[in-house]
Amino acid sequence: MTQVSSLYLHVPFCVHLCNYCDFYKRKLDSSLNQFEEFHQFLLASDLRHDELLKEFGTEWGPLDTVYLGGGTPSLWEAVGAEFFQKHFLKKGLTPNPEFTIEIDPGTWTPKMLNAWKSIGLNRISVGTQSLNPTFLKIMDRVHSLEDSLNFLQVLKDENWNYSLDFLLGIPYSQEQKRDIKAELDLLLKYSPKHISLYILNARSKYPHIQKLPDDEYIREEYLLVSEYLKSQGFHHYEVSNFALPGFESRHNLKYWRGESVMALGPTGTGYFALGEKQALRYKWKVTQAEVELEKLGEQELNLEQIYLSLRISDGWRVPEKYRCLIENWTKQGYCMEEGPKVKLTSLGFLMLDSLMDDLFRVK
Template identity: 30%
Template sequence: MPFCRQACHYCDFHFTTNLSHVDEMVQSIGRELELRSKFLENQPVETIYFGGGTPSLLTSKQLDFLLRKIRENFGSDWKEVTLEANPDDLSAESLENWKSLGIDRLSLGIQSFQESVLKFYNRAHTSAEALEAISRGRAAGFEKFSIDLIYGFPHQDHTIWKNDLEEAIRQEPGHISAYSLTVEPKTALGKWTEKGKFFPAEDEFVAEQFEWLQARSEKAGYVQYEISNFGKPGQFALHNTNYWKGVPYLGLGPSAHSYDGKNRGQNPASNSRFLRAIGADQIPFEAEFLSLSDQINDRILTGLRTIWGISPEEIRVDFGVDLLQSKENEVEKLAGRGWLIWDGKTLSLSKSGMLLADSIAAELFI
């Protein structure tokens, strides 16, 4: 849902802080559901993910409307329904309403438990509100929730990140998503960096925090099942897992991406263009045809990010390409450096290889 109360200084996602068209957007997404009801070719919908923006801004009536539209067009055999939520939106009433609608998993955008860092990021919540949100979520009966954190905030040492991670682990969520602070050009952070008012942390500093994250989370019983995602056994995010495994998905609303198993595409990153198109009963979807090599490379890129890795045999069966033969030298080199693991069935990244995931995938691209 492309609406937020205020702009975080690091965020380059599509959103607006003008909330005057929220209900019109909800109604239009409902209509888009109808217009695109055949996109998944009658494949079952296992998961629903309300992302953003800030979907926790929606009223229970608006959420109910969207869920009813999904039932009408795609059935209701759901295994997971996730709502991204800011801590300051977790009132007792909201939590009760979300649970009654069938939402069973919360993804909490906490980012940091340090007051000074939250203010720098321009987050709307305080550290105290973050802790209270977790407590309220549990009291409301939510058994599945994830905490989002950001590491790599420039500092003289690793104290900020270690304190954030320790607090997150102390709260015992079933899932932690952690991302490095990235400077994007059109954000406030990007403009400050360009003007010399902000200096991002060095790569080595960020890498050290990533390695600390790996070691500390493993000690606390979390499995790094994807580069940025850590879950207790049985608490991996099903929605994201399906994405990394190449399961088709339908994205709705401005800037949303979709994938039908062979080709992908996205809606325009413009609220006005999206609303105009839906108002004319037109699907504002810009398709991107994937060549055979595109499909293989997508499989390599997403699969290598996970503990399940990629299966050269599946690639041979699905695409007719012998990856081990065509990339024999690259596999041997990467394995020799300790970054890539070949167990006789799958290729996967080592813990150190995860720091270089994109460049390793690129070496294996067809």
């Protein structure tokens, strides 16, 4: 039996549903027994999950990486820590685990933080989005800049290993000349170890759809942030992620390196690597403790492996038939060669989807 040592758990509640958000979540309503129902859902899912593990020759090992995503997992509070420990730390943690929780500024309490810390939490991901009050409002966030800065100060004072989410492509940012560098200078004062940089992905019904910046503006923002963070010692190690050396997200690197990660919670997506030529992806349904299964064969895995290895700074060992294409990419500044591997530059990361289209056209 192969042991799986990583777990993602999706906590689908938020105090407010931000109008741009794509993730599965429900509004938290204290008059309902939402967390009790969630616990029942997780317990039923866990039974189904055990069957799945067994069916695919795998088993739950001591956890080396844990990631609680959302939604807003910090709303699960101390009750969540107790429930999680009782049911999901049954095999314990490895001696040096990475255990992350996503926290929205304004949704944490010292009690909640201490409860999770006491069961192994050692990394926090904070949904800051912007450090400008005008853009926080435009992004429909309920927390204020003060909420963010107060929380960041606590994290700095307590020397937490933490990551920040930062959003680009915000409506009105082009016409109001958003000062990205001033925001970065402010956030760097709080000593984050890791920064996730997202570009707003807006659906057609998004209320500010007419006020989004143009592609050229977003490209400049992205390259500015990348160059600036690199000048401050951060490593651009994945399309949307920057870290100080040694602080890369070990959990997310498992996905990007095609390693097994278990998942629980509605829409949580897990992956079992089943040798060189097969893998299984499963995604939890939202109303039933049941999964949708996707089996990946050799061909799909090969394509996925190319895509994933270009996405991270590990790089891709290029087969001979793509030589011409790589020379072309290098001339355009999209990649560089390091020994037998090709690694994308920050510009290449931004162009990843169109580079993949180039690759598919090579016969």
